Amino acid sequence: MARRTQAEQPRRSVVRHGKLPRSSSVKNASRFVLTTILVIAFSGVATAGYAVWGFLNSAKTVDLGVPAHAALGAGTQAIDGELNILLAGSDTRLGQGYDDGEEGELNDVNLLLHVSADHKNATVISFPRDLMVPIPSCPSEDGEEDFYPAMSEQQLNTAIGYGGLPCVARTISELTGMEIPYAAVITFDGVVGISEAVGGVDVCLTEPLVDPKTNLDLPAGMNTLEGWDALQFLRTRYGVGDGSDISRINNQQVFMSSLMRKLKSADTLTDPFKVWNLAKAAVDNMLLSESMKSMQFMQAAAGTVKDIDLENINFVQYPSVDHPYEAGRLRPNLELAAQLIETLQSGEAFDVTGAGGAVATPEAPADGAPPASDAPAADDGGRIKLPPEITGLKPDVESCSVGNTTY
Template sequence: MSEEKASRQRRIRSARAVIRHGRVAPVKGSRTVLGFIAAGLSVVLVATLSIAGIAFWDITRSANAGVALANDQKIPDIGAIEGGVNFLLVGSDSREGTDANVFDADPGSTLNDVNILLHISADHTNATVVSIPRDLVVRYPECPDADGDGYGGGGWTGPINGSLNEGGLPCVVLTVEELTGLSIPFAAMIQFNGVIEMANAVGGVEVCVAEPIEDEYTQTFLDAGMHTLSGLQALQFLRTRHGVGDGSDLGRISNQQVFLSSLVRKLKSAQTLTNPVALFGLAKAAISNMTLSNSLNSLDTMVSIAMALKDIPLENIVFVQYPGSTGGAGVYAGKVQPNQAEADALFAAILADQPIGLSGTTGNGSVADPEAEAKAAAAAEAAAKAAAKAAKASPTPSASSSSSATAAPATTPAPEVAVLPETVNGQTAGQYTCSAGRTLNEQ
């Protein structure tokens, strides 16, 4: 096959994906929103990777205290992974395992409608989570196909969510590496069906809704106020696009961060960390709903990454939306175009391992929680009580250990915070936000 013909076929495939992706959805569910169901599980994994890994580790270490056998092997002491971590979480829009009466028919192709990049700093003091819009127009690199052969990239562009269908998870990783300039050694793919299991495993997630959410496409109807969402209701909340902000996919990202920041706070709370049943349920739900890269398919690796995440303060876990705006022309009209200057600033900071600071808003899908100060104070009080209880339960350090502790280790200065431009949206896990609802009359 000539290169010209191969190039033409690639463009046809891309155009089909673009056109299909723009179809109007029936009420029972559109494929243009289904992929975002996976966003919940994807960013949930950022938080639960720590808890799931440590849960398995603790369970295994506890088993070692049982009946000793002649051929017992000592469980190694596992510490935090050395250096920084780049980890790509991909959400597939596959219909596998879903109820045909709830979701529309399988389109016969699989798109990566969710692409979330986790960066853990080399000193393990901060983490940045970048949500890449599914319709972001990017350059496709040369990717391996199912037979291991490559196809020519050569500057061909298209929405990023076609890369999974082109060459599987490896192609998504290569595409994001070219987009960001980062090396990504760890990756996982999650199907959206798992978000129900994860929401149930955690016992529901409390979200704040500032104005009513009304969305006939996803059957999401929530009054203003506080709601604890689990199962299908949580899934509907994560799917909604028409019912929040300006009805765009970019607005939906910030709305999802209302759910995800609340989930991270719950997962890192004492109520979850000290509950072995909850830990095991989260671990099982996470592992059961992931396809892992070979580099990640190891308990030691998962626990090592977990150890790097577990002590990062909520205010140092930053969710960022990849800088972009809706625009374009021709077949890419209405797709998300990169805001290159802002994107360059974001990834220069990540490459330099600087903590990220936000100066803009959370995005049009969310607003600040008016009760944020009171909620933060209550959370701090609960954490202090839990810490005091844990300290009381811990054995008193010996005199020798106390004397050795007097020699404090040398510390290195904290790296300078890279404050992003005001046009970059996001929030920290420590921020309390509410969904900016949108009624049917506003649509």
């Protein structure tokens, strides 16, 4: 699939010193919006609840065609058992402030939030857009009886074109074996609005990030990005790591971790103006599954995740390997994926030990990860340690993007 030409937007950067965050891509820009949904819409904060509910009344919805949890009554405190929510990021230019003339729509962002049955752990799995996967038979978006035929292997980011959000949810569900009763799609304008509502996100670079394709020229150190600056930063691919989608996801996880820490701060959640603007920016630019459009669901979801500590949240990349004959594409690493899904379904607390080559953390300060291991192992505190080949980040660990590593 041909790369899309990316329009340039005005750039603005502010250099700071102190904390640490990261870098990312636009089609994958929506990755950090799921963090907003987690902490704002599901925070349990009263102002957030009323804000989200007010905007939900006008939200666009779609039927996923799968059963959700049993009907939630007024006052329900939490979802019973596991909670899975899919967030897809649309690259449509239709109706967006960002428009470079490209047409069509791809689901270039695919994130699955999984909350354990005991509601103590949360994981956000990032699925590379270049992943080649089976796509099941999906109903047409016009509601007619016609179905798109199943396909043995297609690029993941084309699923939205074969039946919209319900088809993306079916595809991820069949890939992971996990039921997905809740899902949403968000557009570019949502990314811009959310980054502005929080007053910018601090990202840390260990070296300058220069990418003419996205008009980025950021210095090493701390950069505060919001609005179109954040969007362009999230778009960059060739300016980070080895220029691959995998490196871009590494960097997006740095950004998400930084945003999560900011959203969790009292300065954000105790500010009614920020909370209101966050809710509006998210919901106004989203298509929701019908199962999510109720105050009862929002209240129950808030109760499900509100007590999860940062140390029990993981951002994880779905394991993959290079495709054997499709250049530039990936295929699932089924062995590692099975380890990841098994760990999630066990409900046990776990830690990722590999950060990926485009990220610098205290544990992996340069371009590496801890020595490889053959299987997950529990540490002395009872937490499972995933093998470093399954990469990711934890929001309680400050991380930096290492910038471009291939010249």
